[in-house]
Amino acid sequence: MLRSRRGAASTLSDSDRLAMLDELENSGLGWFWASDADGNLSYLSAAIAERLDMSLDELIGQPLQTIFEPIDGDGRTKSLSLMFGAHKSFSGFAVRSAKGRDGFVLRLSGKPIFSGKKFAGFRGTGTDITSEYHREAETQKLAKFDSLTGLSNRHRMAHQIETTLTAFKAAKRNCAILMLDLDKFKQVNDTLGHAAGDELLKQVASRLKRSIERECEIGRLGGDEFQVMIPDLDDRGELGDIAMKIITMLKQPYSLDEGRCVIGCSVGIAIAPHDGVTGDEIVRSADLALYAAKNGGRGQYRFYSGDLENEAIFRRRLEADLGTAVREKQLFLKYEPIVDAKSQKVRALEAHICWNHEQRGEIDEEEFASILEGSSSVLEVGKWAIGEACRHAAYWHESVNVAVNVPVPLFNHSDFVEEVSRALHEADMAPNRLELEVSEAVFFGDTNAVDRTLAQLFKIGVRLTLDEFGSGYSSLAYLRRAPFDMIKIDERLIAEADRHDSRELGLIRAIVALSGALEMETIADGIESNTLLASLLDCGIDRVQGPIFSDPVSKEEAESELLGEGWVIEPSGDRTKRARRRTVYRKIQVIHDDHSYEVTLRNLSKTGALIQGLADVPKGTQFVVDLGGGQLAVATVIRAMSDTQGLEFEQHLVDDGSGGLCTRHRVSPYALASAGAPLAALSPGNYKGMQGGLLGQQASVPQFGYAASATNEAA
Structure with a gap:
């Protein structure tokens, strides 16, 4: 039977065989090509010419090597040329178009044909692998690059750092590693949504690329963490300039479909081989430097130094000692005046928590706030601060209120309102003299619970301030549904208004108008110059505070100033914000x-x-x-x-x-x-x-x- 089938096949006419060949080519199951002894195309399936968007007349007679080029520059065209010259069979060569339409990928196979002993050319097949190739390329890209930003991913960055440092060790070269962490990125996700967060990360990646004007490798490690490797740079002056440029560029406002937002950035810097020789060592050093930068107040950079590890250990001990600090009365309050913009009389004193540590000495309000953030003692410390502030304020003139910042975990705690009531009762102080500053982060939790807590506080009679308004996550919905008495404009927005043009002042003016329409007062914080103060007064700000008036002062100094007919503070541009420096001695x-x-x-x-x-x-x-x-x-x-x-x-x-x-x-x-x-x-x-x-x-x-x-x- 097999012989009869073969016999039947052999009876097909030449036209039938050509028809079968055409059907096979048109189906895409098989394409064919042929060349003469000189390597010029003598035949090519029309489907290939169609994919190339060229006519057969343009292709026939051309050398195969000029029509196709190797994928990813792997040198296979050179091998293909050698095989043509050596008259060797080949298979599985992936090539892309060197002429015509881009993106077409073909897998070629070929076999030499001889007429007797004389080489007559090649006959071969071609297969379209465009989709397969691009899928594999995308898979390989995902394995090395972050799918959202296009930057190197964690795995690729680790590999690049390790291989670079290994090569640089032999060549005795330097390499800097920068670790970056975005400040308050989570609140963008929570308020504007994850789509906005993704778009923000893309814009951050774009700004990062523009901010470093030299050879480098930039990666996103995941979330809001980024990493930069800069080879052959150990000049800490130049690295500091680069870090500040990154911080400055990343904190400029972002325009998203969901709204406008502002974030910050902290940077840790380590340099090989000074701060580590291997990839693990240098990344760990940069991480410690980043940790120190964030604990130093965020929005700054920090170089690695050998004492950072001890500093980190000591900081964790401080966090563990917070409970003891409350019980042993090591904590105390300082008060920053909040001044009426027109009369310059002190209308309120904002409480800041400090710590008189037995080994460290006095830990000021800025450092203490960074220690308290995320600590398990935040509830205990927050309750203590409200009670202590009410106890002090009870002895002040009734025209002066006390303002206390409320940590989010304390606000969300089930007995928070009860604790506020207890503090007022024990101090025998009028509720409307207590101003509780609440950040927008409280709205990220259970909406019903937040509304219930705000309503209960309003019923007690305390005054409520929406803190950090204009930081980029602000929503009019907060103001519509919450009984706020005041809006405190974010200090960073105030600083931008001082450094840049009237656009930021225009935004401040709009916030003032909005608060006026809602019968709320406005507070501007962090004022350092007379010029800025004049601009803010022109915007209609109700209350002001900052170094131009006074740094936080002790309870005793505040009480002394409040004696008599009120505390009036003349603004002075000679006052500047204290520079926090380490002891030089x-x-x-x-x-x-x-x-x-x-x-x-x-x-x-x-x-x-x-x-x-x-x-x-x-x-x-x-x-x-x-x-x-x-x-x-x-x-x-x-x-x-x-x-x-x-x-x-x-x-x-x-x-x-x-x-x-x-x-x-x-x-x-x-x-x-x-x-x-x-x-x-x-x-x-x-x-x-x-x-x-x-x-x-x-x-x-x-x-x-x-x-x-x-x-x-x-x-």
């Missing part, structure tokens, strides 16, 4: 020739330092000042007073992102390794074999002795 090393001397650092600025401890040091003496962590600064003595010397740095220090100063560069561990030291981040002090900051000099006799005061102190 500490022991450091200075190096002269190959000798290291321990001295006390008394004063530090960008241009120089004041040291104490050495005797008989003449002007013009050059020291290498070791500020720790590989920070070596060449300095010259320009003033000499007994045991104290004034130094001038050859290269100015730069901001470290947290109110302190640091050197632009550090001694590379690779340089130490070449001199016989271990390849690791430097530890503070005592680098033997150094003269004028250089390695490998011969030893010499110490030229300076310690002053008597320094010797006694050391003893």
Whole structure:
């Protein structure tokens, strides 16, 4: 039977066989091509020409290699050319169009044809794999890139960092890692929806790309976390500028379909090999720096330093000690005046919580707020603050109210209203003298429970302030359904109005008009300049507060000022917001020739330092000042007073992102390794074999002795 079937097939005419070939080609099950001995196309299925959007006349007679090119530049066209020349069979070569319509992907196979022993050309098949190829390409892209922003994903970033650092270790090169976290991104999702959050992340990614004008790798690790790798950069001055540019660009307002919003950004920076040699080490260091930046008040950057880990551990201990702080009365309140915009009389005092810690000393209101955020003691501390503020305010003149910020967990707690009533009753204070500042974040929870709590507070008679209005998540729905007496405009919006054009002032003017229509008062916070104050008064703001009037003061100072006929504060542009700086008074090393001397650092600025401890040091003496962590600064003595010397740095220090100063560069561990030291981040002090900051000099006799005061102190 098999023979008869074969016999039947052989009886088909040439026209029937051609018809079968045409049907096969038209069905897409098989396409064919042929070339002559020179590699020029002699036949091509019409379906292929159609996919290329070219005519057969344009293709026949052309070399195959000029019509198709390899996928992803993998060099297969070159192999294809070699096979043509060697007259070898090939199969499975994926190629794309080099001419005609883009995006068409074909898998080619071919077999050489001989006439006797003479090569006559190739015959082959082609298969359309366009859809399959793009599916695989998309799968591979998803494995390496974030599907939402198009940036590298966590896996790709980890691989890129590890491979880069491995290569850079051999080449003794530097690499910086920046960790970024968006501030208050969650509230955008909660108020405007996840679609708005996704669009916001896309815009953040676009701004990130524009803000870094040098070779780098940018990735989204998930959620609102981003990472940047910048090769061959260890200049902390330049890195600080990049970080500030990122922070500034990301905090500009965003326009989304669902509304306008404003967010912030914190940045942690670590540099290999100083802060780590492997990918895990350097990312961990950058994470610690980011943690410190967020705890420092957000919207800032921070470089990694060796003491950050101890600082993080100590901070966790502080959070654990909060309960004890309340019970042992270590917490206390300071009060910031809220001033009537027209009369400049103090209308209210806003309570700020501080902590008199037995080891740390006084922890101010800004740092305490960052410690309290997310702590398990937030309910206990919040209740204490309301009770303490009411107890103090009961003794003030009845024309002065007390304002207390309410943490979201406390507001949402079942006995919150009862606690407020108890505090008022025990202090025997009129309810309308207590102003509770509530952030918009309270509306992210159970709507019915929030409305019930607000209604109960209104019934008690306390005054309610909607805090941080205009921060980007504001909704008129809050104002319609909640019995607020005041709107406090977000401090960041006020700051933008001070730095930029009248657009922000226009927004403030609109908020004032809205509050007036709803019979609410407005408060502007964070005012630092007379110019801004004048603009806000022109907008019609009712109440004002900020450094231009007063920083938070002690209870005793507030009570003293409130005596008499009222506290009036004249605004002064000379007052500026306190700069939070670390204590400079500490022991450091200075190096002269190959000798290291321990001295006390008394004063530090960008241009120089004041040291104490050495005797008989003449002007013009050059020291290498070791500020720790590989920070070596060449300095010259320009003033000499007994045991104290004034130094001038050859290269100015730069901001470290947290109110302190640091050197632009550090001694590379690779340089130490070449001199016989271990390849690791430097530890503070005592680098033997150094003269004028250089390695490998011969030893010499110490030229300076310690002053008597320094010797006694050391003893």
